[in-house]
Amino acid sequence: MGFQAVRGTTDLLPDEVARWSAVEHTARRLSRLYGYREIRTPIIEEAGLFLRSVGETTDIIQKEMFRFEDRGGHDLVLRPEATASVVRAYLEHHLHKTEGFAKLFYLGPMFRAERPQAGRFRQFHQFGVEAIGSGSAWVDVEAILLCAQILRACGLPAALPSQPTGAAQAGVAGATVWLASMGCRADQKRSAEALRKRLSPHRAKLCKECQARFDKNVFRVLDCKNPSCRAIAWETPGSPFLLCDACAAHFDEVRRGVREAGVAFDDTKVFARGLDYYTRTVFEVRVQGLGAQDAVAAGGRYDHLVEELGGPPLGAVGFAAGIERLLMALKQGAAEAPSPARRGVYLAVAQAALLGDGFRLVHRLRERGVAALMDYDGKSLKAQLREADKLGCRLVAILGEAERTQGAMTLKDLEQGSQQTVALDAFVEEAAKQAKATCH
Ligand SMILES: [Zn+2]
Ligand SMILES: [Zn+2]
Numbered sequence: 169m170g171f172q173a174v175r176g177t178t179d180l181l182p183d184e185v186a187r188w189s190a191v192e193h194t195a196r197r198l199s200r201l202y203g204y205r206e207i208r209t210p211i212i213e214e215a216g217l218f219l220r221s222v223g224e225t226t227d228i229i230q231k232e233m234f235r236f237e238d239r240g241g242h243d244l245v246l247r248p249e250a251t252a253s254v255v256r257a258y259l260e261h262h263l264h265k266t267e268g269f270a271k272l273f274y275l276g277p278m279f280r281a282e283r284p285q286a287g288r289f290r291q292f293h294q295f296g297v298e299a300i301g302s303g304s305a306w307v308d309v310e311a312i313l314l315c316a317q318i319l320r321a322c323g324l325p326a327a328l329p330s331q332p333t334g335a336a337q338a339g340v341a342g343a344t345v346w347l348a349s350m351g352c353r354a355d356q357k358r359s360a361e362a363l364r365k366r367l368s369p370h371r372a373k374l375c376k377e378c379q380a381r382f383d384k385n386v387f388r389v390l391d392c393k394n395p396s397c398r399a400i401a402w403e404t405p406g407s408p409f410l411l412c413d414a415c416a417a418h419f420d421e422v423r424r425g426v427r428e429a430g431v432a433f434d435d436t437k438v439f440a441r442g443l444d445y446y447t448r449t450v451f452e453v454r455v456q457g458l459g460a461q462d463a464v465a466a467g468g469r470y471d472h473l474v475e476e477l478g479g480p481p482l483g484a485v486g487f488a489a490g491i492e493r494l495l496m497a498l499k500q501g502a503a504e505a506p507s508p509a510r511r512g513v514y515l516a517v518a519q520a521a522l523l524g525d526g527f528r529l530v531h532r533l534r535e536r537g538v539a540a541l542m543d544y545d546g547k548s549l550k551a552q553l554r555e556a557d558k559l560g561c562r563l564v565a566i567l568g569e570a571e572r573t574q575g576a577m578t579l580k581d582l583e584q585g586s587q588q589t590v591a592l593d594a595f596v597e598e599a600a601k602q603a604k605a606t607c608h
Contacts, residue, residue, distance in 0.1 A: 176283075176290030178492075187498075188293075191491055192275055194321045195295040199273040202314045204297050207272040209253040211279070215243040221252035221473055223444025225385040232280040234290075246279035251445070251470070251486055252477070254298045259479045269301035289492060296467070296488030300474060303483030305418050308449040308469055309425030312345065315465050315487050316431045319343060319453060323498055324464070343464070343497075345433040346452045347426070349419035350387075350440060351411045353447065353472065359409045360386050363401075366408075370400045387440040402438045409440075415448055422449050445470040449485065455497040464497050465489035510583045512539030513603050514556030518568030520546040526567050529595065538600045557582060562603050565595065 173179050180188060196206065215235050222228050234246035247253055254272055257263075263270045275295040282288065297314065299307045324343050350356060363386050367374070371382060374389060378397045381388040389401045390408065401408075411419060426433055433451070441450040450468030458464070467487025474482040513533055517526040526542050533540035541559060543552050549566070556564045566578040575592045581602065590598045 174290070176288075178289065178291075187495060188491065191322050191494060192295065195273070195275060195318050195489075198314060198318050198321060199295075199297055202271070202297075202310060204271040204273040204299075204314075207254060207257060207274055208276070209247075209250065209257050209274070211247050211277060212244055213247050213253055213256070215245045217252050217256055217477070218245060218248060220476060221255070221443075221445055222249070223385065225381055225388065226442055226444065228280070228443070232282045234279045234281040248280055249278055249443075250274050250276070250294065250296055250488065251298060251473070254486075255300065255473055255477050255479075255484070258298075258300050259474070259477060264301065264474070264479055264482060267301075269299070271297070271299045273297040293491040294488045295491065296486060298484060298486035300484040301482045302485075303471060305421035305449075306425060307483075308422045308485050309429065311467060311485050311487055312347070312422075312426050312433075312451055313429050313431060315451075315453060315467070315489065316345065318489070319465065319494070322494060324455070324494070344454050344456075345426075345431065346437045346439055346454060347423065347433040347435045348407055348437070348439060348450050349409060349411055349415060349422075349448050350446055350450055350468070351409045351415045351448065355409060355411055355415055356387075356447070362410060363387070363389075363408045366404060367401065373400060385444070388442060390438060390440040391442050406436075406438070408438060418448055441466065441468050445473040445476070447471045451487070453489075455493075457500055458493060458497060463490075464493045510560050510562035511603065512541065512561050513563045513565055513599050514552070514559065514561040515540060515542040516549055516552040516556065516564055516566050517542070518549055518566065518571075522567055522569070522572065525572065529565070529567070532596050533599060536596055536600050538596075538603050563599055565599060 199206075215233070218233065219229060224230075228248045233248055236244055238244055254274060258270060258272070273296065275293070277291050277293050279291055280288070281290060297311060299311060351359060364382065367382070367386065367389065371379065374382070374397050375392060375394045378389045378392050378394070387408075389397055392398055392401070423433075423435060439450075439452065441452075446468045448469040448471065451466065452463045453465040454462045455464050456462065465487055467485070469483065469485040471483040472481075474480065474484060515526050515530050517523055523544065523546075530540045530542050541556075541561065543555065547555070553564060562581065562583055564580040564582060566580070571577050571592070576589050577592055577595050578587060579590050579595075579599065579602070580587045
């Protein structure tokens with residue numbers, strides 16, 4: 169037995185890549201539609217960046233980071249998430265001075281050094297957006313709408329149904345948007361005290377990790393992986409977050425904007441985003457049936473992160489969606505994607521002596537921007553025709569000795585089932601017209 173992919177990592181074979189590309193293309197196209205521009209940051213960062221931003225008491229920092237020392241003794245990590253990296257790049261390249269408000273999106277792999285389990289991978293992939301430099305509630309609204317539009321365009325079943333009447337209801341059987349406000353830092357301090365007070369009679373019943381989190385970051389109990397902890401934390405209905413007037417007004421604006429845009433949400437769920445940097449708006453898109461890992465996208469506002477990473481005090485908001493989870497959600501609701509239209513030309517040669525002539529034609533087709541394939545190993549004509557069909561080619565051109573001497577080619581259209589003879593000189597132009605396979 170040879171080598172295998174490392175546990176918790178996955179090879180994507182070409183059929184699978186086609187599904188990924190469709191999601192990536194949709195995410196890019198719609199992000200640009202909303203005025204976001206792509207940013208690419210390295211997958212290696214200094215460990216300190218995440219210690220400072222994500223929070224020392226989080227699971228990510230305590231047990232999930234791929235952390236290592238390089239030969240120069242630098243404390244490095246494979247990025248566990250991208251928000252901190254994007255903010256670092258924003259500051260490092262002075263976008264706060266040159267652009268001020270910047271709307272950025274990214275796609276790429278993230279890493280967690282945890283034991284792989286269903287729906288969790290050591291290398292996983294996210295797309296996400298970060299709008300840095302504004303505290304406006306409209307930016308939150310925009311991020312939520314973009315997230316909803318991307319998921320819907322990807323075909324998430326019953327994704328975030330429109331409510332033409334403007335009624336705020338949870339989505340039915342499929343995706344649901346959970347929306348909450350965690351308030352500002354002062355609100356969080358008050359809320360934490362209140363939550364500690366409420367939970368303290370049950371403290372002994374919480375899991376070991378929650379016991380440890382209790383004093384440092386009690387909100388972590390709200391999203392503990394342990395259902396019994398969540399049951400205790402969620403016992404009292406209503407949000408555990410006490411909002412000041414300004415935060416309450418901000419949250420009202422967000423809710424009104426999302427509701428008026430026709431995206432349904434549920435603002436009655438008790439939840440918190442697990443990372444330390446969140447303030448005010450937080451949201452998750454959850455899909456039933458994905459088990460414990462049922463959030464396909466999540467995000468929120470982080471009004472202090474830019475400052476905490478050494479920049480000016482600037483508000484920001486963003487979200488990230490997990491591509492593996494989204495594809496899992498699509499699979500369980502699917503409606504198999506329709507098979508793609510036939511494209512390109514397969515050039516079949518009747519005998520091996522014609523390989524050179526065939527290859528020259530294939531090359532001319534490709535130079536003309538037409539996808540073209542042929543067999544190089546002297547397969548029988550029948551086998552070549554079978555292969556053309558299997559590969560999804562639109563046209564098969566047959567080059568035989570008779571065709572060559574007569575200066576004509578037989579062109580079969582596999583979609584229409586028709587057949588015609590074209591002059592050899594006109595073959596490339598004719599095939600290009602019919603194959604509908606100009607590559608971009
Ligand atoms: Zn507040
Ligand atoms: Zn717990």
